[in-house]
Amino acid sequence: MALHKTERDRFADVYAAPLSRQPLPRFRMPQWSSDPREVYELVSSELALDGDAAQNLATFCTTWSEPEVHRLMNENIDKNMIDKDEYPRTAEIESRCVHILAHLWHAPHDHSAVGCSTTGSSEAAMLGGLALKRRWRERRIKAGLPADRPNLVCGPVQVCWEKFARYFDVELRQVPLEEGATGLRPHQLREHVDENTIGVVAILGVTFTCAYEPVAEIAAELDAVERDTGLDVPIHVDAASGGFVAPFVQPDLVWDFRLSRVASINASGHKYGLAPLGVGWIVWREPSCLPDELVFQVDYLGGSMPTFALNFSRPGSEVIAQYYTMLRLGRDGYRAVQQVCLDTAAYLADELAATGRFTLVHDGRGAVPGVSYTLADPAEPFSLYDLSDTLRMRGWQVPTYPLPAARDRTVVQRALIRHGVSRDRVSLLVADLRWALSRLTTGPASPARRTGFHH
Template structure:
């Protein structure tokens, strides 16, 4: 009788040698392993991560169309920096820059300059470097000292603190006034001087999700120049709002329509709806990016300019950004963000109906998000509530506001593309259930009757 052997391709990956031992953590293995077993082992570990759609703390895209995933997979070998070998990828980057310049009302839409980055944090640093270099050139031309630069901003994301520390700039963070959700124009005069390289206005404050009044801030800087002669440029950190305001708030004046705005950054992988790893910075005009910050390299097959804090990086995220711009257009982005905004307002209504909370931002007029705090002293804290929600998989951040409102602790929920009304309704239900347990002192969920077969 003939003996039949089982093909190795049908072998159970969980009975392969790799699955019978713990994975290497401190030393590379001596032998190779079957790729299927390695895939299954790593995939099993990754299941311990949270569900990204329930991460309501992140601004970052957690849902993408299948076509985006295919383009990303097909672009694994494309190096964004090598524009000679991948000229069409470089062309798509250039198209995105000019589309954003047009979206943000640049007076030099076809001739302006900008670039992609690994995210809005790198974009902020590049914008800050250009501000610092132009300030230094101006101070040297005036014969003044150029060794004590400062940057003025309200409650900013940590990337600006990194910029200040890494590049020897004093960060003058303006404290929050009572009842304010960001920088207010009347605060500027106490912080701006001849060493100020620029002022940063935030379109979508990380802590509260509200927009700072960019046009009013610019008017105050105009008045300061009229009174003192100080000509201070304005950079808009539109990491989140740069892809929201043009579609949901088209009548808002915040971008290059304001003469004083010299540069804008945004994050493509936030409300730009692209996968993680892409940001953008655009200058109002080409002469606002000092030439000595741009390097030319000629060892990748041709001479090419580069302005970035890193070098080799994948091109797939840029290609995905271009796909989204083509795929959605103005109407598509408006439809997506409008749906998110309506869901945020639904959550705000649910939160407002809970007597324990006071809304700080209700999702109307800025980012699709909700921010709230406890109305009065409760037998629990918002940190306790976050812990309760985490047991259901929700990641809802709790944190104090910046100075001078550090005594106010808030929670923030971001509504992104892929986070639907039903999901948010379940979150609101879970908040109500958690409040009931916390208010009664019963922090453990009641034991449910089980079914045994």
């Protein structure tokens, strides 16, 4: 009887199987095991209801990877990045990536650079912030001064910095945007930094606008502050997006360790680093920038090894994918990919401007491949929020949000161009955007005028 049942089930249709005859469990684990093909098909079918990642212009994250990346990640799915004694070649690959980035970002001694991979640039940013706080505290204690009121100065930052400030008891002095600005302006620093400032965060690719903050000018202003007040305030560059863009397509832009005031840099490998989700990077200028008390020795995984990430066990496959991408593309390949993305962003910006309905905040040129814009006429019969909702009817995810404080809470919309977002796809977005504008201003077409064609 058991053999008969096995033969019968072998040819059963997935959607006639027991698990498919009821909603999938939501609150309790099922009592019985199920056929793997059946479970795969049902879970895959549900996930197909998610949005199309390629139409998600809200995310900075990689949504397309080569088949070889998938193969490498599948083959190394069992590698634990923390277990460097068991997986020494994976650890070596992580080290190579750190040295490659240190050289790319002009560290003074790239062969002895200190850094590590993380789960993303948010974790990397927090490590950079912790190092700033510890170094500041050491200086204060050594000088016999209070060390209980640290602050961090920044412009409009991603939420990870708000988390850092709250989690690690640091006052976040977020400088309001000035009228017409796309990020922190150097002259704003002087009234915000003081003896308790652990550092200034400069953003290479502002989340809200896509623009770069002027890191070199920020460093120059802090040099002037030190000359006038004696305050020596380091810079951490949050290059989550721009760290893998500027070195290739804006090589003359000085923002990295070429500036002696830059102590650390974080970047996201799974954004414009072109690696799949789950990898970020932090690199310090030199070993002295990473306090010894942040490094822990772990000896219960088979050998003694240092660790200074916030997370512990995590997959090594994303780090391997990052190294593959670095080898696969090289400098010329990264340059070609990022330049195509920039050209496509500029094309989108020009098309938006041609409608006459928008004022560009960032035109897709000279920074992160993306555009940000406001409504040219506040008296339009629709808002940018309405436009986002209407575009979603065609599958596009284009975010709308207010800029951080000041500028009277100006509302902007942003579209990011990533690897895999082709010119053709953006031309379809433009067509749908024009359709959305027409719908919002004149109303939906009557049934007689509607067309059945839709991409």
